[in-house]
Every structure is written in structure tokens, then in C-alpha cells.
Amino acid sequence: NAGVTQTPKFRVLKTGQSMTLLCAQDMNHEYMYWYRQDPGMGLRLIHYSVGEGTTAKGEVPDGYNVSRLKKQNFLLGLESAAPSQTSVYFCASTGASGGPGDTQYFGPGTRLTVL
């Protein structure tokens, strides 16, 4: 099993450009999450999904959109990138039951720089 994978690993954008980050998991997990990690800020939840076809806002959703068309994939979109979105983005998924006591499994991260 590959676990949680993210593509791309690195990306540089210019202000105003758009892009999509892909997260894929092969563990049949119902719940998936997108976080951003900034120095001194810890992990902050952007959006999450409790199942195929559903999404919900997290702590810092502005400027991002997400889609969960297939259970195994969770896409994070930036429609018009801004320098404030320079960050490391982590995807995570959690077990089949999806309970809050379930461990979250993290992908390797995507380092995004917006110039």
C-alpha cells in the first residue's frame, strides 16, 4: 500500500495563477483533510471531507476550493494564488470508521511558493 500520496511535491506559482493539488489514499478511508503548515502556526485545517461527494470548511478555507468526486481522491484548488498562500500543504486521511479517535495518516506534503 502506498498510503497517502500527494502530487506535486513542489510548485512555484505567480500571483493570480491557478493550480490543483491532488491527494490520493489507498486505505479505503472515508475521511480526508487538507492542512497548511506555516512557521510558528502549526497545522491548520483548510477543508475536509467526510465521504465521497461531501466537503466542509475548516479553520482557514478562504481562497481554496476542494472536491471529492472519488472516495480515494481529495483535490485542493487555488483559483487565484496569492503570496499569502505560500505554505506547505499536507493531506491526511482517517480510518474506515472515521471516528475522532482514529489516527490520521499524512501524505508527504506539497511545498508551494507564490511569487
Next chain:
Amino acid sequence: ILNVEQSPQSLHVQEGDSTNFTCSFPSSNFYALHWYRWETAKSPEALFVMTLNGDEKKKGRISATLNTKEGYSYLYIKGSQPEDSATYLCAYSGGSNYKLTFGKGTLLTVNP
């Protein structure tokens, strides 16, 4: 807004020292407390999930305790080794919420 606080922010110890860090979290609507280990340039990896007041978990030289009534958890490392150097994150889950709220982490550096 849920506040999950970790202290200290960073810690330097010598190889062989034992150390501990604190995570404080809201004591109301508690469901679970998670500890993760996060090495530089890698993904966070789960250490423990604790759900019951008084829970104690142990994995090798690392152990954790939980006090849900007063809203804190301790992580202990016995006989620290350089490979223990990492950021240790705690995360709180409340009620039926499926989201985790993370603390900012404690950065541990173990000098040989």
C-alpha cells in the same frame, strides 16, 4: 476557537536525558487526544491516541498520560537519543467532531 497549547516551544537536551512536554486542551466536550511525531522533511506520524481520563500509553522509551478533567496530557521520553529529535505535536478532538485541532508543537533537539 479551540486552543491547544504546547509547552515548551522548543527544548534542547543531552543524549541520555529524560524529558517531558505538556499539551493543554479544552476539558469540555473531550473525545480524544492525539500525539504525533514529526521529523523535518517528513510527514507527521502517529504515536498515541488516548480517549479515557487516566489513560497511559507507552511505546518503547516514549509514554504519555492523559487528564481530561483538567485538560492536559504529558509526553515523556526516557533516555533521549539523537534520533528522537523531532517536533512533537498534540491534537485535540471534541465531541462528535471529526476534526483535529493541533497545537504548535514542541521541537526537541537531542545533542549527542
